[in-house]
Amino acid sequence: MNIGIDAGGTLVKAAYMHNHSLKFKRFPISRLGDAASWINGFEKAKICMTGGKAALLKSMINYKVAEMVEFEATCDGVRYLLAKNDGSEKSYILTNVGTGTSIHHIDHNKQQRLGGTGVGGGTIMGLSQLLTGLTDYEAIVSLAAKGVRDRIDLKVSHIYEGAEPPLPGDITASNFGNILPQGSTDPLTKEDRLASVIGLVGETVAVVSVLAAGHYGVSSIIYIGSSFVRNDPLKEVVESYTKLGGASPVFPEHGEYSGAIGALLSLG
Ligand SMILES: Nc1ncnc2c1ncn2[C@@H]1O[C@H](COP(=O)(O)OP(=O)(O)OP(=O)(O)O)[C@@H](O)[C@H]1O
Ligand SMILES: [Mg+2]
Numbered sequence: 398m399n400i401g402i403d404a405g406g407t408l409v410k411a412a413y414m415h416n417h418s419l420k421f422k423r424f425p426i427s428r429l430g431d432a433a434s435w436i437n438g439f440e441k442a443k444i445c446m447t448g449g450k451a452a453l454l455k456s457m458i459n460y461k462v463a464e465m466v467e468f469e470a471t472c473d474g475v476r477y478l479l480a481k482n483d484g485s486e487k488s489y490i491l492t493n494v495g496t497g498t499s500i501h502h503i504d505h506n507k508q509q510r511l512g513g514t515g516v517g518g519g520t521i522m523g524l525s526q527l528l529t530g531l532t533d534y535e536a537i538v539s540l541a542a543k544g545v546r547d548r549i550d551l552k553v554s555h556i557y558e559g560a561e562p563p564l565p566g567d568i569t570a571s572n573f574g575n576i577l578p579q580g581s582t583d584p585l586t587k588e589d590r591l592a593s594v595i596g597l598v599g600e601t602v603a604v605v606s607v608l609a610a611g612h613y614g615v616s617s618i619i620y621i622g623s624s625f626v627r628n629d630p631l632k633e634v635v636e637s638y639t640k641l642g643g644a645s646p647v648f649p650e651h652g653e654y655s656g657a658i659g660a661l662l663s664l665g
Pocket of ligand 1: 517
């Protein structure tokens with residue numbers, strides 16, 4: 398049994414082969430002990446770990462475990478997923494929206510980390526909690542889907558009211574920038590607040606990725622990370638902002654397991 402593990406800041410992801418098909422498993426980092434017990438339950442598995450919590454998880458395993466650099470594992474996993482999905486991309490920007498966001502340029506077999514932003518999935522969780530008290534990911538995303546951003550976010554068309562804007566009027570001029578001028582009308586709902594949090598994160602991630610794509614002359618941006626899991630509101634924002642920026646967004650199926658898949662592949 399071979400198992401690839403990506404222990405990130407928020408979630409531990411595992412990828413392994415079972416009956417000739419790729420299987421996945423996930424544990425929250427608050428249940429790292431459960432992840433360790435699950436791994437220790439396999440007598441003589443071959444394990445490769447990656448991610449920021451790999452060393453900690455490794456120290457809880459009863460047998461020898463290999464370790465691998467996170468960015469290499471992630472890029473190898475993405476390459477595998479794209480090839481499997483018939484993807485022809487050879488040169489692209491890879492944006493991993495995990496707890497934080499990491500941006501890479503992939504050109505055939507070379508990968509270069511370009512940088513990142515602290516605005517990521519952890520921001521969705523943290524700001525959502527501050528603004529609504531909610532802590533459950535599924536609840537946050539499902540309420541965000543019903544929210545309206547218009548009274549919280551300032552659009553270009555709000556500023557250029559009655560005039561011809563030099564930009565598409567629908568794009569955001571200032572995330573959360575519409576709160577002060579609007580004064581005290583109806584209270585803002587949780588749904589509206591959450592929709593604006595997702596908007597802030599999605600737009601930031603997409604704009605930074607689009608700038609990187611322009612700089613390197615590539616058109617495809619591959620978006621991965623658990624922040625997109627069952628999160629249509631985030632996908633929609635990222636998709637529209639990426640297209641507005643002239644690039645093509647791709648959300649590979651199982652992209653959140655890229656690091657775990659890369660670690661699994663390294664075991665041969
Ligand atoms: N069940 C879940 N519980 C908590 N967060 C979730 C869940 N499903 C999706 N998420 C979202 O995914 C994000 C974590 O993504 P991911 O698993 O890719 O990060 P990570 O690998 O743990 O972190 P990093 O790579 O930054 O160390 C969370 O911040 C949250 O927005
Ligand atoms: Mg990660």
